[in-house]
Amino acid sequence: MNDLAPPQGPTRGRDVVLDVRGLVKHYDDTPVLHGIDLTVGDHEVVALIGSSGSGKSTLLRCAALLEPVTDGQVLLDGVDITDPGVDADAVRSQFGVVFQAYNLFPHMTVRQNITLAPRVVHGVPAAEADARAEELLRRVGLLDKADSYPDRLSGGQQQRAAIARAVAVEPRVLLLDEVTSALDPELVGEVLALVRELAHGGATILMATHEMGFARRVADHVCFLDGGRLVEEGPPAQVLGEPTVARTQQFLRRVIDAGRL
């Protein structure tokens, strides 16, 4: 399953899983990220906060090689995955990505969605992939929906199925891109509860979120992005409670005024 070359080059420490160094991303001539440095340790939950357009989603996509980076490096377990020589498909299979708008495959049942990558990418036998999918579906409370098509599921159920699909490949890092933004308030809770459970279970997670309360309770580390720059980072209590940078203070004041914290 791991086709990557053995670790090479300097790493910041043995327990650093994802290491983003000076990441720059331009879309044509529009700069989106201006050199981001960020690390995610093993079993660590890192939350990216910031207003829309601050570069959170782009950062996640670049990290998972879903977008080519303009400059800088991304290291996964010490291996530079932005090196042109790496097998990008093999690298992507090390990430589990959950998007804002589900992205389940509508022509497949929930079970088929979940078993697709294990079977096709990782060569897991069908029966084994099936058993694993059922176990995952039981954990996310969707076992009875295994053979339903995604359009028969509520938004929250779809998002839980999408998380199960991402977890099914046993990813090294789970990237969650505003997984509750497309859900109505009643359904947000069930998805966040699942993410919290994964975090407690020891998953390594990098997530972009607008749920400040959730970030505060679950994250080990919070990074505030503004205009494509990492403005402030630290433990959630500090960044969300006593931010030192004026821009962070302003952002959080607005969030509080909107009743989201």
Added chain:
Amino acid sequence: MTPPAEGAGGYRPSPLELRRRVDRARRSRRSTLTALVSTVVFAAVLYVAVTSAPGWPRVQAAFLDPSVATASLPSILRGMWLNLRVLAVAAVLTVALALVVAVVRTLRGPVWLPLRLLATGYVDLFRGIPLIVLLYLIGFGVPALRFTDGRISSVALGTAAIVLTYSAYVSEVFRAGIETVHPSQRLGARSLGLSYAQSMRLVVLPQAVRRVMPPLLNDFVAMQKDVGLISLLGAVDAVRAAQIAQLDGFNFTPYVVVALLFVLLSVPTARLADWVSIRATRREQAGAVL
């Protein structure tokens, strides 16, 4: 999304709703009656107009002679069997070639530029050439190249021309389908580690093909008729059989017979296309009526 069954949850329609239902039923009966009467009147007028035309008796004798029809039917049916076989082969080959061309045209990146240009050139060229012209060019041009000593069957050459023309059209239908699949689907597939080819085959194409089923069946109906053009190269298909029968007694009835047979052939596909398109609409509108 079916409406809840009557009586679900102890529901009883109110007197107001019952009155509305009676009214709706009455209106619907009246509309049906109007439509029925106008259709019958129209058919009658048409019939009277045609049969009272001065040339009608001669047309009837030359085009609608039952004895000529029965006499020519066996040879035309034999020819039709050839048409059906050509159709089956041409349809399968067209789908395969069209899928390849469509996928090649969606490939991005400079590496694929030569292939992409080739595919684009192919589509531009073969959509532009009239099928009849292409039939002549292939039917008479390819044998002149003398690749083989033996004779290449006109059926094979005709089938090749049909496949080349139709693949150019159908590949555009497939390409349109591929482009309607939202990029996030591809992103989702790639994020799971699927390669480009895997995400195309397992995620994008199944959705694309499903979406373009109605226009695809429409092209299939068109192809059903166009397989009759292989008669131009001398293949004895239904059209050619009708032509031979016509020359036999200078009676045009065999052409009417062959026309009816082609209509019979296309009706089931046309109804299938309707059904598929209705089902797709229902799925997408999820219960909306208007």
